[in-house]
Amino acid sequence: MPTTYTSATAPGALPLLGHAPAFLRRPLEFVAGLPAHGDLVRLRLGPLDVYVACHPDLVRQLLTEDRTYDKGGLVLDKAREVFGDGLATCPAAAHRRQRRMLQPAFHRDRLPGYAAMMAEEIAGTTASWSDGDVVDVPAAMYRLTTAVTARCLFAAHERAGALPVHDSMDVITRGVGRRVMMPLPGTDRIPTPGNRRFRRARQDLKEVTRRLIADYRAAGTDHNDLLSMLLSARDEDGRGLTDAEIHDQVVTFLLAGMETTAATLSWAWTLLAAHPAIRDRLHAELDTVLDGRPARHEDLPALPLTARVVTETLRLYPPVWILSRVAAADAELGGHRVPAGATILFSPYLLHRRADVFACPARFDPDRWLTNTRPSPGTYAPFGLGARRCIGDVFGTTEAALAIATIAARWTVTPTPGRPVRPTRSSSLSPRPFTATLARRPW
Numbered sequence: 001m002p003t004t005y006t007s008a009t010a011p012g013a014l015p016l017l018g019h020a021p022a023f024l025r026r027p028l029e030f031v032a033g034l035p036a037h038g039d040l041v042r043l044r045l046g047p048l049d050v051y052v053a054c055h056p057d058l059v060r061q062l063l064t065e066d067r068t069y070d071k072g073g074l075v076l077d078k079a080r081e082v083f084g085d086g087l088a089t090c091p092a093a094a095h096r097r098q099r100r101m102l103q104p105a106f107h108r109d110r111l112p113g114y115a116a117m118m119a120e121e122i123a124g125t126t127a128s129w130s131d132g133d134v135v136d137v138p139a140a141m142y143r144l145t146t147a148v149t150a151r152c153l154f155a156a157h158e159r160a161g162a163l164p165v166h167d168s169m170d171v172i173t174r175g176v177g178r179r180v181m182m183p184l185p186g187t188d189r190i191p192t193p194g195n196r197r198f199r200r201a202r203q204d205l206k207e208v209t210r211r212l213i214a215d216y217r218a219a220g221t222d223h224n225d226l227l228s229m230l231l232s233a234r235d236e237d238g239r240g241l242t243d244a245e246i247h248d249q250v251v252t253f254l255l256a257g258m259e260t261t262a263a264t265l266s267w268a269w270t271l272l273a274a275h276p277a278i279r280d281r282l283h284a285e286l287d288t289v290l291d292g293r294p295a296r297h298e299d300l301p302a303l304p305l306t307a308r309v310v311t312e313t314l315r316l317y318p319p320v321w322i323l324s325r326v327a328a329a330d331a332e333l334g335g336h337r338v339p340a341g342a343t344i345l346f347s348p349y350l351l352h353r354r355a356d357v358f359a360c361p362a363r364f365d366p367d368r369w370l371t372n373t374r375p376s377p378g379t380y381a382p383f384g385l386g387a388r389r390c391i392g393d394v395f396g397t398t399e400a401a402l403a404i405a406t407i408a409a410r411w412t413v414t415p416t417p418g419r420p421v422r423p424t425r426s427s428s429l430s431p432r433p434f435t436a437t438l439a440r441r442p443w
């Protein structure tokens, strides 16, 4: 491991636009190519100078010194328009209190309860599938994770909540993704039909959550769901969250939880179809343990290959593939000066594709995790790390494992041949729409 870290400006900047055209044209390839230039690489995106932490050690420093490198910068500022000051976007100064208040909602003891709701929703969503159906996979997975997240958030209102939430979140998720990739300021305020739809969806979602919060407060019952936990959360002075704060957290959980897990599932189906030998082994594992029935939380320890498929899918396609921090004061990152106010980017995608960390990094190889059981921090980071690490990591991986197990036990998902599945150009690494045929397995 080097003790001195290299720093360089990426080559190929154009006058005025800098690296923005190259970044926007092929974002993933562009970012994955940056380590070739240095451990800390400087870019110019239009008028903005940004730094990219390419070395795992620098990513670790960036994410653990969370007061020096606070939430903010290019990606986060856009996300804040929707998340408000919820847990994912609030500054470090507000974070400790919020995290302490919300952590109990994701405590290990609550997982079996959420998993039971997840299992019901997965079974319900797939119940309408028939042998030979051709489905739009990302849309189907998004419906599934919406149903699961809405149910775990508002168990008492699952049907009333899920539909409007699904429609609004669909528009909002795509809107946020597009906005983040538009570094030029002002473009999101032009009254285009897309921007108007985005604003309306935000308003609708506000209304749905306002109604749900009012209903829950009026009933005063614990529904064993996330919203009940938010309503009962107290800080050390005994103060609860206001309705506006709860709204921001609900939107945060929805946005942070639905798209990420749906993308993981969609990529998993493409990877399994492209690797039939691994898919056969997965089917064998599921046949032995489940015997055709839907997966339950208590089955997961007996499904190690299913877990490795999730881990490896998150390595190849980390749904949150790029994030930013902002230097709260003049700072040093890996020995290089970073001025106050500078944006620093880091990318789990870049880290996961480093050939010096992962042998044959482009290869889908769930078995690499048989030996690499504890990757060093900063090398594998689909959930980030440090104080701002994903609060829903176990929730998300549990949901993904249950969905893969339940679906693969009964169905073979084969993407329609002919066109390779490509990622959307967005801040979240999701596949573009693609179809697949569902073949019922003999159960």
Ligand code: HEM
Pocket (backbone or CB within 6 Å): 087, 088, 089, 099, 252, 253, 254, 256, 257, 258, 260, 261, 264, 318, 319, 320, 323, 324, 381, 382, 383, 384, 385, 387, 388, 389, 390, 391, 392, 393, 395, 396, 397
């Ligand atoms: C496969 C699924 C998921 C992935 C890949 C993922 C990824 C991430 C990442 C990378 C971060 C760190 C962001 C940063 O450092 O700036 C994060 C934070 C967060 N995630 Fe997730 N997430 C997933 C599922 C979920 C779920 C299911 C929920 C909630 C139900 C959730 C809620 C959050 C929240 C609230 C934060 C902010 C945590 C904090 O700042 O304290 N995520 N997630």
